[in-house]
Amino acid sequence: MTQTSSADEHADVVIVGGGHNALVAATYLARAGRHVVVLERLPHVGGAAISAQTFEGHDARLSRYSYLVSLMPQQLIDDLGLGVELRSRETASYTPYPGGGLLVETVEGEATRESFRALTGADDELAAWRQFYAEVAALADVVAPTLLSPLPHIGNLRDLSEMAIWTDVVDEPLGSAIERRFAHDLVRGIVGTDALIGTFASLHDPSLVQNRCFLYHLVGNGTGEWRVPVGGMGAVTAELERVAREAGATIRTDSTVTSVAARDDGVTVSGDGFVIEAAHVLSGIAPHALAGLMGRPTPPRPSGSQFKVNLLVSRLPHLRSGVDPAIAFAGTFHLGESMSELEQAWRQAAGGALPDRAAGELYCHTLTDRSILGPDLVDTEAQTLTYFGLHTPYEVLPDAEAAERAYAQVLAALDEHLAEPLEPLILGVEHKTPAQIEQALAMPGGHIFHGDLQWPWLEEGEKPRSAAERWGVQTSHPRVLMCGSGARRGGAVSGIAGHNAAHALLEADLDLGGA
Known part of the structure; x- marks a missing residue:
């Protein structure tokens, strides 16, 4: 009051x-x-x-704008005495493609290894993946402990400057490192997407704004793991x-x-x-x-660059690949995020047009935590789906008509990989453009x-x-x-x-x- x-x-x-x-x-x-x-x-x-009861007539309190937690240091949680529970997800990501899908487990197992082999026909790309993220973890181990202290000087990080990962993440456009380290367009895009969440840039942008975004997305608590806040x-x-x-x-x-x-x-x-x-x-x-x-x-x-969609569905849709949707949607579900697709979407948006195809990712909170559902939903098959769209800057989503076109593109991109259309399963939907986020949160440009x-x-x-x-x-x-x-x-x-x-x-x- x-x-x-x-x-x-x-x-x-x-x-x-x-x-x-x-x-x-x-x-x-x-x-x-x-x-x-x-x-x-x-x-x-x-x-x-915040959480909000987003869908009229349905008791589901969604994380409306921000979804997951990674960067909040455990030290800060302990210092403040916060009674929060952050749950890990067994699936890190799933990326569908015609005839299959690339599954990456949070803790690598045989399913991840088989998935890489099915995509590339060999183990080389998985080996490159392991090497790259091991080096990223070494960088995170040094940077994460400094985040609750006065800013370190770059000179104090010199031991890292001799590592290849320092060049890849700090000195040169990330796109060059991705193309040098990985051969497959889909794998390149999965790596690159962490550089573009909330950031409108090419992976080759000389400003390195995408590199800074990538570092923040991978440095949290030295692991970079994004966890689900219970409740x-x-x-x-x-x-x-x-x-x-x-x-x-x-x-x-x-x-x-x-x-x-x-x-x-x-x-x-x-x-x-x-x-x-x-x-x-x-x-x-x-x-x-x-x-x-x-x-x-x-x-x-x-200028913000994300298009957000919150969905409540009666159940998860079946996938053409045959993978269990409870596995595919538990982590980050990539849509249109091969590197070539991401770069094409950026070029179109930079030219002032809504990209022809949606590029973004979904996740399902309720597969990890059903406490956000009310008694009428919690014992049903109902699930929430949250979509974060890339390369949709403020300027290309000026009005409600453009937002509806963007939403239709999201459904079309998802339906390409489903054994059934999603729309009949939808119980509730809302979407938020940067302009709508600006209006709701007084956040300039919806950034x-x-x-x-x-x-x-x-x-x-x-x-x-x-x-x-x-x-x-x-x-x-x-x-x-x-x-x-x-x-x-x-x-x-x-x-x-x-x-x-x-x-x-x-x-x-x-x-x-x-x-």
Whole structure:
């Protein structure tokens, strides 16, 4: 409910936006004795990390925008005392093709080995797969432990710079490494897709934005495994809200901030019916939106590139390959994601057109966790399917008609591999374009990372002059820090940016209650 405050209200820290990172920051700061106020414009906290009863007449609470958890460090979960359960999936991915499908198990077994042989006729591609991901794991082992510490300098990672994987992931466009290491177009695409989730780029983009996306998708907890939150993403947010409130943080929903006026001696946060004087502000909103609140020149508006579809089906469809759908849909189910198809889709979208064919992936939450289903569904064969489409930027999905075309393409791409059409099995459906995500979450351009991801280390020549810069959470003003996905190590549901913003303030030993 909306709460009004007097013009002379004071706080040590005001956090603008009530997403999961904001709740993490609020907990750490409140536990350290700071008076923290979190302001969220929506009626609930959590931002994109929520569950919702999406389909009218059906009791199913889906993770509506964010689905899985990988980057959230176990150390952070333990520090905060979160009662969350993250379950592994036996299937890592399944990629259908005419006459078969490539199955990759989370823990490699004979099914994976036979699947590679059926696709390629030999063991060479599987050997290349093992070698590549072993090297990625070595990179993750070094990078993951640094994510909850001040930014390491690239010079401190020199032992990695002599490894081939450093060149492949950090120095050169990822597409070159994929083409050099793998021979099969389908395998190349499966590897490359982790570089494109939420990122609109060719795998050969010289900016390396795709490489940075790839690193973040494979580095989580040193394993890169994406796990299912039991109870849905809303269960994660509920735990974060619980610990924040127990720590003493004040959380106000229905509280829209209209301006952030930063001075040398403090910050005035104004909104509909409130004015709060604070020593510092943490921003959980996108840098583009924050600049507008501060009256500063806005950076380029980001553009999201994903098309999301949430489905409730009466049962899983049968596949032409004959594989058990409970195996195929348990992990990541790839559609149109060979490397040549991904590059073609990018070229078409970069030219301003919706790609001719859908490229994206599905997963089924309820095969791993049926607790999100109500009593009328839980004992039936009903399942949820969630689709994340690639190379569908804001500009090519301008209206409802374009969204319906994109949805029809998803059904057509899936039906190519099914022994029966999917549509008769659908009980409920919703889809979200970047424009619709922008409208619902006030996320500029519908960009789920608030902008392009950055390397999680200091580059050559970077010399941080403040705690905020050391932790990668600085903005244009020293009293305003970034605690959301726009921070140096933001993106995904991880809590890392919130942790780092709070620790930057605490490390600086600032007088948060004074001038």
